[in-house]
Amino acid sequence: MRRIIILIVALFPLFTFGQGKITRPNKSVSHGKIPQKSQTEQVNDALQNYEDSIAKLPRKEEYINSILVRWRADITEAQKEAIAAIINNLIDIEGGTFIMGSDKKDHYWDYAGNRYYIDSPSHSERAKSFKLSKYEMTQKIWEAIMENNPSRYWGDAFPVTNVSWNDCQLFINKIRQMSDVEFRLPTEVEWDYVANKNLPHYSEYVDYIKKTEWVSYGADKMPHAVGTKECNSFGVYDIIGNVREWTSDHASLDYNHPRSLYNYVVRGNAYNSWSPEYFRYDFNPSERKDTLGFRIAL
Template sequence: MRNILLSFVLLFAAISSAFAQELTVKSFKLAGSDLTAQTQPRKDLNDRNCALIKVGIGLQGVQFEGGIMGNVENKTGEYWVYMPQGNRQLKVKHANYAPVMVTFADYGVEKLESNRTYELIVVTYPQYAITQNVTNQSLDSQHSTPQTHPTVSDNTISIPVKDGISIDMVRVEAGTFTMGATAEMKDPFGNEKPTHRVTLTNDYYIGKYEVTQALWKAVMGNNPSNFKGDNLPVEQVSWDDCQEFISKLNRITGKTFRLPTEAEWEYAARGGNKSRGYQYSGSNNLLDVAWYDDWYDDNSGDKTHAVGTKQPNELGIYDMSGNVSEWCQDWYEAYSSSSQVNPTGANSEFDPSYRVYRGGSWEDDDRFCRSSRRACGEPGDRDRYSTLGLRLVLSE
């Protein structure tokens, strides 16, 4: 009897131990350059192509629930889950783990879109928590003496800041381009003309993403944004606020970050020396690359969205045509037709004085989202700019 009772106790302990572990979402995002949903489509009940979620989890025997179309495909290292457009959740289950419900809006994707491929990474907890704690402890040990050697991968670098937060940056190689309202830029404004040749003689790194609220809070200790969320872009920041942020960031990291010049911003938005001549940053279809607002297509829902949830441009940079507009370093001035080398805007402040900002925002229509579109604002004005944030540049 005692042996039987002991067996039940051990069995209960084993089951409890298994279910003390749970599945945890590490990331969920649109895989902008992955065309699998289009090249290997599956139809929904309305004969429309489904969305495809590629789930990386590293376990066998995983099950899924949530309006799935057809059978889940078990590929090497991942599962392919086809779902109709408009779906907002997916449940992930395994016999040895507590399940997890993935609500897409928590990761900046309001609902799935037809013909799009998404990437979902699910890990097991507590193993993931242990890994994260080790990583955070390692970063914590660097707070008093910031790491000076960033992690490098291909054309990107990741520079740790503090509290486990890093800045991902993309290298932009030097080159020459035509700046302003080139032929592919439809219905331009007058201040985008005349076009002129610009040469940038130095490589530079530019933020892969807009500065997030998590990064701003880590550096500044506050969050001025109207729309709150760690992975949302910071907004309601003035040009002067950005300079204070950058000064503190440079002290923490030992680096020399700054705002991009207007020319650096447009060159990067166009795709640098990998440019394919798109009207918007990464596509001629604005819906692919931007959160914006139009009378016929209010895809932003009148708010910002998590950075990096639309497709990137040719260089792998996100959100340069929408989400929030972005301050540049330059004083604003009219264009000249003369060729320029490393232009930095007006030579001095004039009255009234304005700083340049570039790129469309969540409340702009398509005309304001072209890569050549430019605007300006007073450097100390922040209250009316819930549409305006920033992106960082690091010179080599």
């Protein structure tokens, strides 16, 4: 009997601890409350989870204006109509060689205090074929996508204004996500090619501008509905007037210098411009003005 008791005592640790290895808690681990995520972190996590779940859903595909569109699953009808309008307003620009710039080299200030550089020197440039919106981006389309309207002068068919380069990128990223179409801003070369090529001789230039562009004379110092004057030889409206337009390129002192400046190039004139000429501006990417808008390229 005594031997049995001794055996049980000897085997007791095996029955109680032999089921697995006992691990002692690491001294570095806190045994207090689990840290709670901030409200911002919780919202961001929820949005990321939502984005991930949407990304896994099949997209509905269709062709619009010969462009394959893959609609995101959660897109609204208003957003879909707005993006379809952008695509339907894209026109094919056949590439070509042209003379870009002039031989003036000084920089100036316009009457509103905006610095601009006369584009110099003149040089041969080649533009590849691409697609460009024949209209400046309207407030109706902007509102459908961004759910706000920063413009000073309101009108569905008016160009959206008071948009920075950064704002344009947010807009473009949204419509890319919704449609899977690689929209973008035009490069400066593309913009200048469309605005500059096939312009009439100087003796006819002022009359041409009056027919095609909203600039200071006749514009009543306010923007106008897009496409209400004659188009240029490419079928593009308001390229030199109505509002100035952002490009995708960083600024440079002139065409001989690399595009190393922080600012971005803005081209064209606006409804309050005092001259029929169009200049080469550079603006901070966060800067907003009543005279600043954009158009879409692909």
